[in-house]
Amino acid sequence: MSTRERAYSIFDCLTDEQLEGFILMFGKIVDNNNKLNEETSAAIEESERMLADPATQKYDVEDALRELKK
Missing domain, CATH: 1.20.5 (Single alpha-helices involved in coiled-coils or other helix-helix interfaces)
Known part of the structure; x- marks a missing residue:
């Protein structure tokens, strides 16, 4: 499915x-034409760039929560 x-x-x-x-x-x-709005499109593009960049710090959920508590 x-x-x-x-x-x-x-x-x-x-x-x-x-x-x-x-x-x-x-x-x-989505906008009136059922396309992603600019803000959503920009956020998706930014996340794709970050995922492709080996220098970007990546966290699993538990690491991220620990980092936020600092």
Whole structure:
């Protein structure tokens, strides 16, 4: 099953109220043409650059939490 098919199967189980909440939460990442907005696109590009850069510090969740506590 593809990711899209899995998403549709989840959507089919949601109530109208839950779907409205989903749209409110995630509708902000796309523009009126159903394309990612500039801020989301820029964030994705930045994360891809960071992942490709071997000098970028990478953390697992536990390391990140420890670092935040410092």
